[in-house]
Amino acid sequence: MPEHILIVDDEIKIAELLRDYLHSHGYSTTLVHHGNDVEAAMQARRPDLMLLDLMLPGRSGLDICKEVRQHSSLPIIMVTARVEEIDRLLGLELGADDYICKPFSPREVVARVKTVLRRAHPPADATQEKLQLDEERYAARLLGHDLELTAVEFHLLKTLAARPGRIFNREQLMDSMYGDNRIVADRTIDSHIKKIRRKIAAVLPERELIHAVYSVGYKFEWS
Numbered sequence: 389m390p391e392h393i394l395i396v397d398d399e400i401k402i403a404e405l406l407r408d409y410l411h412s413h414g415y416s417t418t419l420v421h422h423g424n425d426v427e428a429a430m431q432a433r434r435p436d437l438m439l440l441d442l443m444l445p446g447r448s449g450l451d452i453c454k455e456v457r458q459h460s461s462l463p464i465i466m467v468t469a470r471v472e473e474i475d476r477l478l479g480l481e482l483g484a485d486d487y488i489c490k491p492f493s494p495r496e497v498v499a500r501v502k503t504v505l506r507r508a509h510p511p512a513d514a515t516q517e518k519l520q521l522d523e524e525r526y527a528a529r530l531l532g533h534d535l536e537l538t539a540v541e542f543h544l545l546k547t548l549a550a551r552p553g554r555i556f557n558r559e560q561l562m563d564s565m566y567g568d569n570r571i572v573a574d575r576t577i578d579s580h581i582k583k584i585r586r587k588i589a590a591v592l593p594e595r596e597l598i599h600a601v602y603s604v605g606y607k608f609e610w611s
Contacts, residue, residue, distance in 0.1 A: 390416045391505060394435035396426055396452070397467065398444050402490075406439060409494040410501070423447030435462065437505055439497070440484075442468030450482055457483035461551060463508045465500055467492070485554050507553035518610070521546050533591045540565050541584050544577075548598060548608035557605035581606060 393410050397403040398421045407417045420429045423446035438456070442449040453464055464483065469490040485504045488497060520529045526542040528535040537545060547564035548556060556564075558577045565580070581598060588597055599607050 390414050391436040392416045392418070392433060393501065394418050394420065394426075394429060394438045396420045396423070396429075396438060396444065396449070397441040398422065399441075405494055406497055409498050413498050413502075415501070421445075423449070423452060426452050430456075437463040437465065437501060437508075439501070440464055440466050442466055442470055453482045453484055461508075463504045465497075465504055467497075483560065485551075504553070508551065519549055521549070530588060530591045535584075535587045535591070537584065537587065541580055541587075544580050545584055545598075545608075548606060552608050552610065555601050555604055555607045561605065577606075 391414075393415050395403050395406050395410075395417055397406070397419075400419075400421060403419045403421065407419060410417050418429050418433060418435065420426055423444035426447070440449045440453060444452075449466060449468070453466065456462055456464065463485045465486045465488060466484045467488050467490065485507070486500050488500060518531055521542070522528075523546070526537065526539045528537050528542055528545055535545075543565050544561060547561060561577050565577075581600075585596070585598055588595075595610075597608055597610065599609060601607060
């Protein structure tokens with residue numbers, strides 16, 4: 389069954405152009421042109437990825453992205469004509485996986501879709517075999533070596549490694565580490581990341597798996 393892309397854009401011609409290009413590359417699609425219709429479209433058929441315009445009638449793309457992230461890790465690529473840096477960062481902080489500015493090439497969008505879907509569903513040997521996470525024992529093994537993580541470090545690494553390439557801000561990482569909504573300083577996240585990096589470096593001194601994204605947060609990537 390082909391992967392299904394939900395295209396949310398009020399510019400009908402652009403949405404239809406994206407649909408045609410995605411169909412030519414083997415994807416199925418659903419088109420939505422109003423922000424208030426997104427939830428119903430997702431319930432009618434669960435998408436594998438959402439192309440989400442920022443400026444929509446009804447609910448904005450940022451509001452939709454924020455709500456989806458409260459209950460789903462659905463890959464989201466935000467599409468917009470607004471290029472201000474604050475919008476770019478805000479979109480990523482709300483949980484968008486990527487960001488494309490109009491005008492764009494449909495081929496570029498298809499390439500981004502392929503990349504984000506590949507990150508969302510990495511091959512087994514890219515993550516599961518190299519990095520093994522045992523949730524019952526809070527144990528993490530990298531290339532067969534026990535990383536000896538604390539419970540908090542385990543949850544933090546698990547969140548990052550579950551979505552290679554996805555950028556998580558510090559608030560999202562705090563939620564994964566602590567289930568009691570406690571207030572934690574940003575530097576606490578940075579401190580835990582530093583400790584995890586040091587333990588990974590003991591196994592892979594030539595590689596950096598956890599990458600900092602300036603002013604946003606962190607992501608996990610093998611490259």
